[in-house]
Amino acid sequence: MISAGPSWAPKAWGIMVENSAASPASTRTVRSPSSSSTVPDRTVNQSRPGWTPNASVPRGAGLARRILATVTPCGPASRLSSQVVLPRATRSLDAEWPALDTVDLVWASASLHHMADPDRALAQVSAALRPGGLLAVAEMDSFPRFLPDDLGLGRPGLEARCHAALGEEHAVRVPHLGSDWGARLTGAGFTIEAERVFAIELTPPLPASAARYAQVSLRRLRTGMASRLDADDLATLDTLLDGEGPDSLSRRDDLTVRHTRTIWAARRP
Numbered sequence: 181m182i183s184a185g186p187s188w189a190p191k192a193w194g195i196m197v198e199n200s201a202a203s204p205a206s207t208r209t210v211r212s213p214s215s216s217s218t219v220p221d222r223t224v225n226q227s228r229p230g231w232t233p234n235a236s237v238p239r240g241a242g243l244a245r246r247i248l249a250t251v252t253p254c255g256p257a258s259r260l261s262s263q264v265v266l267p268r269a270t271r272s273l274d275a276e277w278p279a280l281d282t283v284d285l286v287w288a289s290a291s292l293h294h295m296a297d298p299d300r301a302l303a304q305v306s307a308a309l310r311p312g313g314l315l316a317v318a319e320m321d322s323f324p325r326f327l328p329d330d331l332g333l334g335r336p337g338l339e340a341r342c343h344a345a346l347g348e349e350h351a352v353r354v355p356h357l358g359s360d361w362g363a364r365l366t367g368a369g370f371t372i373e374a375e376r377v378f379a380i381e382l383t384p385p386l387p388a389s390a391a392r393y394a395q396v397s398l399r400r401l402r403t404g405m406a407s408r409l410d411a412d413d414l415a416t417l418d419t420l421l422d423g424e425g426p427d428s429l430s431r432r433d434d435l436t437v438r439h440t441r442t443i444w445a446a447r448r449p
Contacts (some may be wrong), residue, residue, distance in 0.1 A: 286308065286315045288315070293320075319442055320441050326390075327435070332427075333419060334416030346405060373446065375443070381437075382436060
């Protein structure tokens with residue numbers, strides 16, 4: 181959360197869009213809330229060289245510091261009256277929030293769906309924001325996809341089965357994933373000023389970082405879904421995740437990156 185003068189809004193909104201979408205820029209623009217300025221919309225540009233999935237994307241305090249460093253030139257440093265960071269490891273946003281001065285900007289990137297009661301959290305955000313303050317929300321619809329249907333090993337449809345198992349797990353552990361966040365924001369009393377969907381569709385040839393992104397993501401899936409997948413599918417995943425093996429992800433030339441995120445800018449009346 182950040183409290184600052186109103187001139188920071190376009191820059192802070194631009195940083196939020198950039199870091200939540202984490203994809204190359206196209207020529208379209210997103211109008212910054214309450215500003216005549218524009219910031220790049222983030223869509224797929226497969227011809228842009230050097231794109232790295234999830235590279236240099238600040239999280240938590242890092243993103244807060246970047247926004248603070250960017251908006252400080254907009255006014256005297258004294259106008260940046262507070263910065264509050266709630267580390268996931270030490271504080272739960274499902275608990276009662278600490279006492280706060282009113283703030284101008286709250287952002288929540290891929291976090292609301294983890295909360296036991298996101299409507300309560302949105303009410304607490306509203307209470308923390310000054311009238312006219314901005315809430316920026318980024319949420320995903322599902323786990324990213326990387327694999328072709330037929331890998332040339334194991335049974336075809338491995339990733340579809342992994343996502344089906346993941347959906348069953350999410351229904352129990354994160355039931356709010358894929359919620360209608362626009363309706364929930366409106367129900368919490370916010371006015372939605374912008375909504376953008378970022379469909380990431382990256383096809384070969386991809387940089388080596390795409391394979392690393394797939395490896396990190398599928399290793400996490402392999403660990404979490406071990407009890408829901410059969411032995412053959414687990415063995416296929418192990419083969420893909422073997423960094424030195426001939427069929428490892430790092431040696432494949434048919435990986436893709438498919439993912440969707442939506443970003444909302446919502447203002448407290």
